[in-house]
Amino acid sequence: MPRLILQDIDLVGGRLIGVGEYGAIVWSDDRGAHWQQADVPVSVGLNAIAMQDAVNGWAVGHAGVVLSTEDGGASWHQVLDGVSAAQLLLIEAEQLADKGELDDLRLTMARLSLQDGADKPFFDIAITEGKRLIAVGAFNLAFATDDAGTTWKPLSYALPNPMESHLYAVDARGATVFIAGEFGLVMRSVDGGHSFQALETPYQGSFFDIAYNGRDLVVAGLRGNVFLSRDAGDSWQQVEGGGTASVSAVESLADGAFLLTDQAGQLWRLEPGAEVDLHYSRLEIEALPPASDAVLVDNEQLFVTGMGGTVGPLTMPTMVAGSGKP
Secondary structure, three states: OOOOOEEEEEEEOOEEEEEEHHHOEEEEOOOOOOOEEOEOOOOOOEEEEEEOOOOOEEEEEHHHOEEEEOOOOOEOEEEEOHHHHHHHHHHHHHHHHHOOOOOHHHHHHHHHHHHHOOOOOEEEEEEOOOOOEEEEEHHHOEEEEOOOOOOOEEOHHHOOOOOOOOEEEEEEEOOEEEEEEOOOOEEEEOOOOOOOEEEOOOOOOOEEEEEEOOOOEEEEEHHHOEEEEOOOOOOOEEOOOOOOOOEEEEEEOOOOOEEEEEOOOOEEEEOOOOOOOEEEEEOOOOOOOOEEEEEEEOOOEEEEEEOOEEEEEEEOOEEEEOOOOO
16 A cells, blocks of 8 residues: 555454545455555545444544544545534534523634634544444544434533643543543543543643553553553553653553554553553564554554554564563
8 A cells, every 4th residue: 555644543344444644544355455545525634433333434533524434434424524513612602601601711712713614623533332422622622423423512511621622532432431632631421421520640741542441441642651540540550661752542452451552653562460561562574653553453463554654464563571672
């Protein structure tokens, strides 16, 4: 495949699907030997993809775009854009202001946001229960749908994010939903994302991704800061032994471990156990360019996306504990 910059990659039903710059969505049914370009109605950068099954999925990106597929990623249609999102936010703001539940400053900001147009990106999207989806993005941008994207409702004013920080990641396991963002922000919902609680975290920098496997919760971000919680975010333990590059993605693996990708092109494997440690996975190839995501196929092959395009398949590397230096 050409060196197309992809931001996110997923595997569902044997199909690899990646999304990235200039509205690119590509898919492969033969473990990356051949790639097909999907039919996409936008040319803005796409940041994340979430597939519910082998047929239905959604992608989000810049200009407030949300796309949907009903054929396994071969073709996509738009279900939300930044202008429509700004209009919905203003309607919500005016309704809350009329009830005395929103101050004048935030109402003014909603009006200005509509004037600005489609200027805010979505960074991530997650599927909770049934047809409910949650998409999050810049400056506290957050929307939910209960009908797979036909209609959308703003979540921004319901979130405990008074600084309106960027929301970089969202992950869900059934009715339990986590959102992570700037300034050490982590929020939790136990009702499918209808209400959220801000959690205390031991770090005040940005978290770029969060992953929950129903037992362990991992959040990671700037300068290699990685934290593990065994009680859904009530307490945290810092993961030692990692590198200093910012972590761009965290993926939950089938064996209970986590695969971490960083902006130095390194891959890490975290195996929560009695002794928490972060193992550096040294690839038997040249150093990778800055990486944005990785996916493990059949527990033995890796595909890595980033500034160098999509690299793979790579044999799952040997785990080497330490500082990340070969």
